[in-house]
Amino acid sequence: MDVCSEEEQTEDYLFKIVLIGDSAVGKSNLLARFARDEFYPNSKSTIGVEFQTQKIDINGKEIKAQIWDTAAHSDMNVVTILVGNKTDLKDAREVTTAEGKSLAEAQGLFFIETSALDSSNVSSAFRTVVEEIYHILSRKVMASSDLNKQDLSSLSSGRTVVIQGEESGEVDQTQKKGGCCSS
Numbered sequence: 001m002d003v004c005s006e007e008e009q010t011e012d013y014l015f016k017i018v019l020i021g022d023s024a025v026g027k028s029n030l031l032a033r034f035a036r037d038e039f040y041p042n043s044k045s046t047i048g049v050e051f052q053t054q055k056i057d058i059n060g061k062e063i064k065a066q067i068w069d070t071a072a073h074s075d076m077n078v079v080t081i082l083v084g085n086k087t088d089l090k091d092a093r094e095v096t097t098a099e100g101k102s103l104a105e106a107q108g109l110f111f112i113e114t115s116a117l118d119s120s121n122v123s124s125a126f127r128t129v130v131e132e133i134y135h136i137l138s139r140k141v142m143a144s145s146d147l148n149k150q151d152l153s154s155l156s157s158g159r160t161v162v163i164q165g166e167e168s169g170e171v172d173q174t175q176k177k178g179g180c181c182s183s
C-alpha cells in the first residue's frame with residue numbers, strides 16, 4: 001500500500017491509501033470487503049482506478065481513509081504494509097507465512113495475511129496502515145521546526161504531507177526543497 005495524506009478544513013484527517021500488486025491477488029475484493037462488507041467470487045479486473053472512503057477512529061480522531069484501487073502496478077515507492085491475501089485457500093498457498101514475514105522485515109514493512117473471502121484481518125490491515133500514517137504524520141509534525149508550536153490539527157487547510165518510507169531511497173523534489181509539506 002502506498003500512502004500519502006492531506007489535511008482537510010475540518011480537524012479530521014484524510015489519508016490516501018493506494019492498493020498495489022499483481023492482477024487477481026484480491027485488491028478489489030479487500031477493498032470491497034472492508035468498505036462494503038461484500039465479496040465477489042468472480043470479480044472482473046479493475047478498469048482504471050476507483051476509490052472508496054472509510055472512516056476510521058484512531059486515538060479519538062476521525063480519520064477518513066480514501067482507499068484507491070488500481071488496475072496497474074504503481075511506481076510509487078512508499079510502502080508500509082505487505083498484505084498476503086487469500087489465506088482461506090490453504091491448499092493453494094504459494095508463499096509461507098515465514099517467507100512473507102522475512103520479506104517484509106527485509107524491506108522494513110508491516111506484514112499481515114488476510115482473506116477477503118472470509119474477512120479475516122481485512123479491517124486490521126487497513127487500520128494498521130492508517131495508524132502508521134497517523135503516527136508518522138504526528139512525529140513529522142512534532143519534529144518540524146516551523147510547525148512545532150502548533151498541534152497537528154492546526155495545519156492549514158489544503159496542505160499535502162507526503163509520507164516517505166523511513167528507509168526509502170528516492171525523495172521527491174518537493175521534499176528535497178522544503179521538508180515534508182507542499183501546497
Ligand SMILES: Nc1nc2c(ncn2[C@@H]2O[C@H](COP(=O)(O)OP(=O)(O)O)[C@@H](O)[C@H]2O)c(=O)[nH]1
Pocket residue numbers: 021022023024025026027028029030040041042043044045046085086087088089114115116117118
Ligand atoms: N479464495 C479467495 N479468493 C479471493 C480472495 N480475494 C479475492 N479472491 C478472488 O480472486 C479473484 C481476483 O480478485 P480481485 O479482487 O479482482 O483481484 P485484483 O485484480 O487484485 O483486484 C476474484 O475471483 C476473487 O473472487 C480471497 O481472500 N480468497
Ligand SMILES: [Mg+2]
Pocket residue numbers: 027028029044045046069070071
Ligand atoms: Mg482489481
